[in-house]
Amino acid sequence: MNRRTLFKGAALGLALTATPALAQETMTIGVAIPSATHGFMGGLNYHAQASIERLEATYPQLDFVLATAGDAGKMVNDIEDMVATRNIDALVVLPFESEPLTAPVQFVKEQGIWVTVVDRGLSVEGIEDLYVAGDNPGFGRTAGEYFAENLGEGDNIVVLRGIPTTLDNERVDAFTAVIEGSGINVLDMQHGNWNRDDAFNVMQDFLSKYDDIDAVWAADDDMAIGVLEAISQADRNEEMWVVGGAGMKEIIARIRDGDPMLPVNVTYPPAQIATAIELTALGLVSDTPVSGRFIIGSQLVTPENAESFYFPDSPF
Amino acid sequence: MTDMTATTEAAPRRRLSLHTLGPVMALIALVILGASLNSNFLGAANLTNVLARSAFIGIIAVGMTFVITGGGIDLSVGSMAAFVAGVMILAMNALIPSLGIGVPLIAAGMAVALLAGLAAGLLNGVLIAKVGIEPFIVTLGAMGIYRSLTTWLADGGTLSLDFAARSFYRPVYYDGILGVAWPIIVFALVAIVGEIAMRKTPFGRHCAALGANEQVAKYSAVKVDRVRMATYVLLGGLVGLATIMYVPRLGSASGSTGVLWELEAIAAVIIGGTVLKGGFGRVWGTVVGVLILSLIDNILNLASIVSPYLNGTIQGVIVILAVVLQRQGKSAE
Numbered sequence: 001m002n003r004r005t006l007f008k009g010a011a012l013g014l015a016l017t018a019t020p021a022l023a024q025e026t027m028t029i030g031v032a033i034p035s036a037t038h039g040f041m042g043g044l045n046y047h048a049q050a051s052i053e054r055l056e057a058t059y060p061q062l063d064f065v066l067a068t069a070g071d072a073g074k075m076v077n078d079i080e081d082m083v084a085t086r087n088i089d090a091l092v093v094l095p096f097e098s099e100p101l102t103a104p105v106q107f108v109k110e111q112g113i114w115v116t117v118v119d120r121g122l123s124v125e126g127i128e129d130l131y132v133a134g135d136n137p138g139f140g141r142t143a144g145e146y147f148a149e150n151l152g153e154g155d156n157i158v159v160l161r162g163i164p165t166t167l168d169n170e171r172v173d174a175f176t177a178v179i180e181g182s183g184i185n186v187l188d189m190q191h192g193n194w195n196r197d198d199a200f201n202v203m204q205d206f207l208s209k210y211d212d213i214d215a216v217w218a219a220d221d222d223m224a225i226g227v228l229e230a231i232s233q234a235d236r237n238e239e240m241w242v243v244g245g246a247g248m249k250e251i252i253a254r255i256r257d258g259d260p261m262l263p264v265n266v267t268y269p270p271a272q273i274a275t276a277i278e279l280t281a282l283g284l285v286s287d288t289p290v291s292g293r294f295i296i297g298s299q300l301v302t303p304e305n306a307e308s309f310y311f312p313d314s315p316f
Numbered sequence: 317m318t319d320m321t322a323t324t325e326a327a328p329r330r331r332l333s334l335h336t337l338g339p340v341m342a343l344i345a346l347v348i349l350g351a352s353l354n355s356n357f358l359g360a361a362n363l364t365n366v367l368a369r370s371a372f373i374g375i376i377a378v379g380m381t382f383v384i385t386g387g388g389i390d391l392s393v394g395s396m397a398a399f400v401a402g403v404m405i406l407a408m409n410a411l412i413p414s415l416g417i418g419v420p421l422i423a424a425g426m427a428v429a430l431l432a433g434l435a436a437g438l439l440n441g442v443l444i445a446k447v448g449i450e451p452f453i454v455t456l457g458a459m460g461i462y463r464s465l466t467t468w469l470a471d472g473g474t475l476s477l478d479f480a481a482r483s484f485y486r487p488v489y490y491d492g493i494l495g496v497a498w499p500i501i502v503f504a505l506v507a508i509v510g511e512i513a514m515r516k517t518p519f520g521r522h523c524a525a526l527g528a529n530e531q532v533a534k535y536s537a538v539k540v541d542r543v544r545m546a547t548y549v550l551l552g553g554l555v556g557l558a559t560i561m562y563v564p565r566l567g568s569a570s571g572s573t574g575v576l577w578e579l580e581a582i583a584a585v586i587i588g589g590t591v592l593k594g595g596f597g598r599v600w601g602t603v604v605g606v607l608i609l610s611l612i613d614n615i616l617n618l619a620s621i622v623s624p625y626l627n628g629t630i631q632g633v634i635v636i637l638a639v640v641l642q643r644q645g646k647s648a649e
């Protein structure tokens with residue numbers, strides 16, 4: 001520990017004396033994101049790498065350090081290393097968890113480094129210069145509005161929730177608030193954990209339990225795939241439609257092709273990391289003001305506009 | 317003195333009944349509970365769903381019974397299943413141009429899955445039995461390796477089987493003979509063969525001897541290394557077999573496939589009465605353990621009596637209770 005702080009101090013001292021001469025030439029942006037362990041994060045990693053490649057080609061004076069972490073502890077180590085050894089000018093971070101990352105990111109900020117926070121906020125307000133995120137209540141609200149418009153009094157739906165988190169609560173609360181008073185019955189809500197297999201099992205049980213289901217809010221495209229498979233196994237394709245979310249390319253393709261079971265989708269783009277990196281870079285290389293909050297709206301994907309949400313090269 | 321002999325004479329019968337019947341009674345209680353909570357519980361569709369879902373963990377847990385009986389442990393099976401599924405999907409997609417979509421393609425995919433499973437099991441077995449590294453360490457390392465290899469193969473996303481190939485392969489999960497789905501049939505066969513192997517064959521006896529006391533087993537001319545390695549190879553092969561059943565279900569594999577399967581399989585083995593330290597194993601008990609675990613899940617979904625946040629708590633309590641009941645039966649000895 002002691003040795004680490006010593007190194008950091010030395011590196012900092014070195015950096016302070018060395019930067020004035022170098023600062024004009026190259027600027028370094030550190031990017032710390034969770035590793036690609038599931039579909040959404042896989043897409044996020046893809047978009048991070050793609051935008052870094054693009055920006056490095058466009059701006060020769062920019063340098064990038066990308067680190068992916070499987071847990072909060074490693075992410076903190078990565079950020080410490082970026083500050084100590086790579087002398088970063090800006091940090092773009094998608095906090096693995098809000099609480100444990102707050103103090104380390106605050107420390108980065110105190111050293112005069114630009115901080116952009118993506119998707120999951122920090123526990124203390126006002127640390128970051130720029131906040132880029134998807135709209136979680138909007139994600140639930142947009143889906144809820146579609147249900148309220150297309151179902152009527154006495155229609156039955158079931159809901160699959162994600163991993164129990166505040167983010168999931170925000171989505172589900174907004175969804176519930178919108179359909180309240182529309183006469184739609186929510187038969188059941190269970191956690192499918194944003195996972196295909198879990199969603200498949202939960203949906204099988206829902207189908208055994210309820211004879212009359214008119215629609216399913218699967219709230220995530222991985223879960224939607226499990227749900228669709230369970231429905232077709234029970235041979236009840238004609239009875240209900242399914243709304244997923246986040247914009248997985250296979251699902252977007254099926255919406256584009258007019259699949260009656262998948263009328264629409266709600267976006268929560270993994271490409272938001274690209275927005276964050278591009279804006280941060282823009283702030284460094286130009287006089288464009290970029291500080292503040294940038295909330296990417298959740299849009300309704302319909303067969304008409306699906307083509308513009310389809311990224312064939314992305315793994316998600 | 318007389319008291320002691322009296323208790324030791326009376327105890328075995330009582331111990332045997334409680335130790336043996338505990339899991340079965342728990343299973344019966346769960347079935348009654350499920351039937352009383354929801355009229356669809358005993359319907360053919362629901363039972364088929366639950367049994368078919370149990371088959372993956374079940375097939376793996378039968379193999380795990382041999383590993384644990386032999387005094388080992390394997391933490392890698394969940395991520396190994398994900399990796400084998402990923403390799404199988406990649407191989408099948410690559411073979412479509414040359415084999416076309418049909419039986420040869422499916423057969424080739426199955427062969428790839430079995431070979432990959434056996435190879436992964438052999439690797440674990442060699443490192444544990446020949447190189448002499450702790451099973452916990454080897455398989456913990458393998459767990460991380462296979463999980464990240466799967467994520468890497470999938471480029472962080474999901475590996476999906478070609479759509480047409482999947483439609484052709486789909487019946488392997490969803491169809492069966494006389495209304496009994498294939499996974500259930502395969503699971504039942506594996507369980508029966510496993511039970512016979514554990515009780516009636518030298519291999520089963522050698523596993524128990526090895527788990528009870530390695531030195532004694534060695535002096536009794538048991539080829540300790542070979543038996544130990546065989547348990548891991550067997551388990552790897554069964555992981556391959558489970559994957560063959562798993563892939564046609566959703567036609568995909570990703571970094572989140574098979575998460576925590578290893579712990580579910582180990583829990584099922586322990587609930588079934590196999591001793592975690594090795595030396596005694598019971599395959600039919602493992603089958604009961606697997607059924608108990610998946611029924612709890614099913615009943616909680618069907619009934620929604622408690623907050624879904626607490627599903628894990630209830631499963632945990634039942635796992636611990638099952639083992640406590642068996643321990644009491646045993647300590648009465």
